Amino acid sequence: MGKRIAIAIDSLAGGGAEKVMLTLAKTLLELGHEPHFLVMHNNCSYTIPDGLKVHFCFDEKERNIDSFWRQKTSVQKLIKLVEQLQIRFGRFDLFLSNLDKTNLLMTKIGVSPLYCIVHNSIAEELKRQLKLGPFAYLNMLKAKKSLNGQHLITVSEGIEQEVLNSLQISPASIQTIYNPFNFDDILTLANEIVTGIPQVDYLIHVGRFAKQKRHDILFKALKLTRCNLPIVLLCHNKKKALKSAKKYGVEDRIILPGFQKNPFPWIKHAKALVLSSDFEGLPTVLIESLACGTPVVSTDCPHGPSEILTGNLAPYLVPRRNPTALAKMLDEVISRPPSLEQVDIFAKLDATLIAEQYLALAE
Incomplete structure (x- = not known):
């Protein structure tokens, strides 16, 4: 029943x-x-x-x-x-x-x-x-x-x-x-055709414009990268994001389509996704990006990234609040992206498995 x-x-x-x-x-x-x-x-x-x-x-x-x-x-x-x-x-x-x-x-x-x-x-x-x-x-x-x-x-x-x-x-x-993920749904949505996706190589950051997400660290790192790629920001407050980008001198490399109900095609076509946060819980965007086949670079913030990026993905964790380290690893992931054939945490995140764990609480 x-x-x-x-x-x-x-x-x-x-x-x-x-x-x-x-x-x-x-x-x-x-x-x-x-x-x-x-x-x-x-x-x-x-x-x-x-x-x-x-x-x-x-x-x-x-x-x-x-x-x-x-x-x-x-x-x-x-x-x-x-x-x-x-x-x-x-x-x-x-x-x-x-x-x-x-x-x-x-x-x-x-x-x-x-x-x-x-x-x-x-x-x-x-x-x-x-x-x-x-x-x-x-x-x-x-x-x-x-x-x-x-x-x-x-x-x-x-x-x-x-x-x-x-x-x-x-x-x-x-x-x-753990948070539930329907990986089949993610892949289906990632293959949808959406307008506005850049026709050039780009990085991507997905997250609201809030202090926790540390866009300031992201923009400082962007300024230091050798790859010189633009970055797509999927966030709500476009005006504040642009104002901050101008402050750090990277406004010419910012693409601001705003919040997207289906972010997955944007993530799939990116060269890499970056997370620059001070803290998280279990950052959904890292898992979604890996599911789309897009490598990630993340601050090793409390909590979650170190539980997601294990094995051959562990080197792509960098100290938080360190734009130099973040920039260096962004260049590294662009020049030598890791294999995503085996992502250990995926086996623990299946939506049906997680749902059953919640249902057990009602017994």
């Missing part, structure tokens, strides 16, 4: 957590189960799989739903919505909560079994937030503290070890379940 699973998340904007949860939902549908998305805000950049039930929890005018003064009202509204959904569709066998805002609310509504999925380095996110000031830091810390006493899923072994070694969070249980 199929399971009814609620997947709660902040929004369906173009981020990695949203993408992997949609892949999980699509796989659950194919296996005969009934996933429902509980989306806090109606902000959607992705194509919704056929048959997936999506419920938007709050109106656009309802802002700061996790703030101290609105939290009690938000929790009550969420409790009522879940009750209504269970009357209409039947009892949920499993609740999966994603991202800070959603975790803060879902951990207060009394549903079970509930698992919170940790997609990123908690320590690095808090460190980054502290630079924005005490108010921003305390807000995020409050969300992280909501994970205390909860059942946690981490998307990489690195994050699991970080939580276990943390003095700030004591989970009820913790285990790693």
Whole structure:
């Protein structure tokens, strides 16, 4: 008999957590189960799989739903919505909560079994937030503290070890379940014909324009490369990206098509994909690029890249915040690309295998 699973998340904007949860939902549908998305805000950049039930929890005018003064009202509204959904569709066998805002609310509504999925380095996110000031830091810390006493899923072994070694969070249980990937779907999408792909050799970076992604390091490295290739940036905020590129003197080498619902043809035709981040969880783009047959260069940031780039791919990890090392390895991957015939981690990422690991939580 199929399971009814609620997947709660902040929004369906173009981020990695949203993408992997949609892949999980699509796989659950194919296996005969009934996933429902509980989306806090109606902000959607992705194509919704056929048959997936999506419920938007709050109106656009309802802002700061996790703030101290609105939290009690938000929790009550969420409790009522879940009750209504269970009357209409039947009892949920499993609740999966994603991202800070959603975790803060879902951990207060009394549903079970509930698992919170940790997609990123908690320590690095808090460190980054502290630079924005005490108010921003305390807000995020409050969300992280909501994970205390909860059942946690981490998307990489690195994050699991970080939580276990943390003095700030004591989970009820913790285990790693890697992100799901449907490699057949990726290859099919990679072969689609799309307009705008450069007809010259190019590098590619896929990720939102955010401090975590360290476009400044990327642009400094680009300036130092000998290969002199342009780089395609698939990101939302084109204006900020271009302004930053101008600051580092590489605006003439930037190609900015913006966010793409199907990035795979762009990745497939690139000479290499580069990840310049300060921290990650299990960076989806590295796996997708390797699946498309495109080599990668990545910062050895916490967490995930070192679990993905093993064996003959390990040399393509470089120290984070080091544009000189990044530039050197970009030149290396262009002149001597590695064999991608054997990527060890692929066997652990099959979408059906991952879906079954999640379904086991409902037993």
